[in-house]
Amino acid sequence: MSSIQGVEKMTQDNPVHSLASVAAANSKAEQQKRIPGTGIEARKIHAWFGDKHVIDDVSIDFYPGTVTALIGPSGCGKSTFIRILNRMHEFIPTAAMAGEVLREGKDIYEPGTDVTKIRLGIGMVFQKPNPFPSMTIKENVLSGLRLAQLKVSNQEELLESCLVRSGLWSEVKDRLNEYGGALSGGQQQRLCIARSLAVNPQVLLMDEPCSALDPGSTLRIEETIRELSSSMTIIIVTHNMQQAARVSDRTGFFLSDGGPGRLIECSSTTEIFSTPKDKRTEDYVTGRFG
């Protein structure tokens, strides 16, 4: 049976222990793959909304070619944190930040950087699938090219490869000219993934991509994530610990005690789930709270 089905069976049999073994099974296989140059590093990140301090001194190095899951209870700044990674945080009028985000050694917040280019290299998939309603499936996938004015020699090839990589090709290859709204929730989310892939990002940020989907679609998207991680760095925010264990190589645990959110612990997924260093992490992953 496939690794996903194996996971399901294991989690049904023995919830707590199996998370650790699942994590171990996955990350060992992926440890060898490190694609140079696709990583992203966050250093001493702080974030504010007005005077409210919401993220306190978070530093994480996201290694190239890995999948990192960010877990923790709601409201401790995980979504805000990944929005800082692709410079979407600054759209909120009262937002402010401190710290650096480094890509290939350069800070993306350095004055004078072309923000739209940054976002081309760091893609984002949102919680609620949001294909563009006025565009067909084909137009949706290729929309990133039009938005960023990129020239591509063979659009059909790119279209097919993105849809294949996101696992949607076989289902839509005969109806590329239908509107995106006709697809199911899971299919729409995979369409959004394909859309993000079209501009060839090296980093993909995913903000709870499966929380609005049914379990079947969720597992399919997790398969996609595992496959994509061979060519890019993926950072996924999730509330679902089993998902984190299934999908990620490394995990970061966020917690807020009523104040700003902090990174409690960040290491390989196996460690987080079997031998966490901090008691709070252990309490969270064993389900004592959260």
Place this chain on the structure above:
Amino acid sequence: MSTATIPRPTKPWGLSFRQSIPDLVGAVATLLISFAIVGYSPLKGKLGFVATLLIVSIFVSAMISGVRRDRKAALNSISTVMIYVAGLFVILPLVSILYEIGRRGITGLSWGIFTTDMAVTSSDAPLDEGGLLHAVVGTLYIVLIATVFSVPIGILTSLYLTEIKGRAAGTIRFFVQAMSGIPSIVAGLFIYAVWMIALGNQYSAFAGAMALAILMIPTVARTSEEVLKLIPSDLREAGLALGGTQWRTVAMIILPAAQSGLITAVILGIARVAGETAPLLLTMGGADALNLNPFNGNSSAIPFYVWKNFSLGTENAVARAWTGVLVLMLIVLFFFSLTRFLANRKGRV
């Protein structure tokens, strides 16, 4: 489970027949009393009877409620009757207006009026001569030109309010609201002062269109702002996250998503100004002949045509005026139904 039958649904809070008897008696009494009053007093005619009926029914229902329960109930009955009357008064004028327009306008209506103008016919001539072609063409011109000017400005204003949201946004929203209250004659005076006095031009359809544009901009701006606010913000975020520039996100994602609502905003604006009269009286000149040049020379439009004929006052002229009103109402109702149709369709998308 036993096979007990399910009881039938009843509404025990409704009035039973026995309880309704006093109300029926009261209704009959009201009619009789009203007839009596109308018969013996100077109040005559249909209106007199209706007015008496209302007043008497107020008294009778108040009495019934008062006797049946208490003073509070009597007050309640009085207010209920009056509120129902208010509801009626709102519907009556429209019914009367539509009926009279149909009745009085139909006499002058024929296919011929859409192919001739009044250049060689006097307003007093029999109805089978002359027509309102010049007025229809004029209305078409001014609506078109007004749309061309007001729609870009209106949509740019709403884009400023929703996309750029600069510090002046609150002020601008305030001023747009203020602009929607400008009396139409003031808009006409303004265009007269600028276009004709200051710049020395003559009457033209263009001048009339500019005055209408001033009246149309606030409607388009406010409606399209409402429409744009409804576009979910994660569409915008998705476009930006893909590396899009602001203008491309707006042009390729947001405006197409808001398409049908924006079209509704435009048509609402058109319907608002299509029937305006006062500004045209100051800027167009009111020609009788067809003028195909919108930028120069006296022009007419349907409201102007109605106005001229009404001012003349003779029987045939007045009939022409009613026909013009009929055509105008058909146009306005057409646009009105169009907005309704589009708005309902949008809900299904």
Place this chain on the structure above:
Amino acid sequence: MRGFGINFTTRSPSRNHLSAHFILGNSSITHVSTAAPTLPPKRVITTKPRFSDKVFRAVVTTGGFSSLVILGLISLFLLYNGLNVFKSEGLKFITGFDWIVPQPDAGVPAQYGIGAMLWGTIVIGLIALFFGFPISVGAALFLSYYAPEWLKKPMVLVIDVMAAIPSIVFGLWGYFILMPHAEYWAKIIHKYLGFIPIFDMPAPVFTRSPFIAGLVLAIMIIPIITSITREIFAQTPLDRIQAAYALGATKWSMIKAVVIPYGRGGVIGGAMLGLGRAIGETVAVYTVLNIVFDIRIEVLLSAGGSVASMIVNKFGEANPDELKALMASGFVLFLVTLLINFLANFIINRTARES
């Protein structure tokens, strides 16, 4: 606004400050002196917008400011053109009620005073409110709390269609159909209530009076006031209504106790918007009102006027000098309407925010 009652699903006057927003250009987020000594200062985030975005922002901003510009230009041109008249007449322009076109040959100097017209405008506005306001509020109450479900949608449709009817249609209908009936009622009012000064008649001419003009205007402003009032009533908190019923209130006492106090401000704002519309109305008034430059209180008499209809009346034959006076009148009308609308919107927005 005069519209067709297209109700979009959200209609909130407040602005959502937390939605996504561009801070392109050299926006800066201010440095904050940190409370805890270990917190680093906030970074100044700058972005260099692409040229195309700069153009976009410039174009949109220009378009956005156009309404300000247009309003400003209107004030400017009307004021400029009427300035001489304001200077020569001074305050008498507003208070005087003679309108004499200068005839230099006969040695008659110009004298322009719109006092009578302003008075007339107020009078017909008040009459319009007197009849229109109760009917509108009553109809709004009817739609909100009394009407059966099947009647609501058609009736709202009726109101929206009425809002769309052009004013010249009301003018014609008012003159040919309403006026005969109104004359009849005016005669009756005079016969039985003639001892009250405003119903007195120095001469028995009942046609084209402020009374009739007020009636026509009342019908024209009913749709606006009804729509706004209905929206306000719809916002009445349901739990207060149910609390009143639970205490044994009849429908009317519930309305008196909960709905009206809650919606009072907004309803007044709606009435003012209706008044603003009535004041600016030109053609409908012109057809049913006989313009006479005189201040009277007898509303049933065929003599009155309003600033707007006077402008139309005199425009056709005005010489350049008189035109300036008309511009000045337009300016006054503009200011008055603006003021009333500002006030009305202020009241409505304030009550909406409080609720």
